[in-house]
Amino acid sequence: MGIVKISSEIHENIRVASKAMTRSINAQAEHWMKIGMLAERNPGLNYGEILSLLLREAEQSSQPENQNTPANTPPRAKPIQAQVTNAAARH
Known part of the structure; x- marks a missing residue:
């Protein structure tokens, strides 16, 4: 973990947003930062598309891996960066 220095104005914006979204300031x-990084790396995706990918990854990573899953169960998703890059290539 590192320390990132930000302006007081940005810190205040984060504080207000964290309260509204019931997240910690960190x-x-x-x-x-994650949304901004993904948006810069994938300019063809909009905010909603990025959130959809993050939600899909979170859902899949929260499901325990089971060796006895039915044959028609889709495989787990690739890491988010690979998904986003592949999605950007389609646009």
């Missing part, structure tokens, strides 16, 4: 800052 979690809100990390969320915004």
Whole structure:
């Protein structure tokens, strides 16, 4: 873990947003940084598409891996960066 220096104005914006979204200040800052990073790396995706990919990854990563899953169960998703890059290539 590292320390990132930000302006007082941005800190206040993060504080307000974290309260509204019921996240810690650190979690809100990390969320915004992740969204911003993915948006810069994938300019063809909009905010909703990025959130959909993050939600899909979170859902899949929260399901325990089971060796006895039915044959028609889809495989787990690739890491988010691979998903986003592949999605951007389709646009």
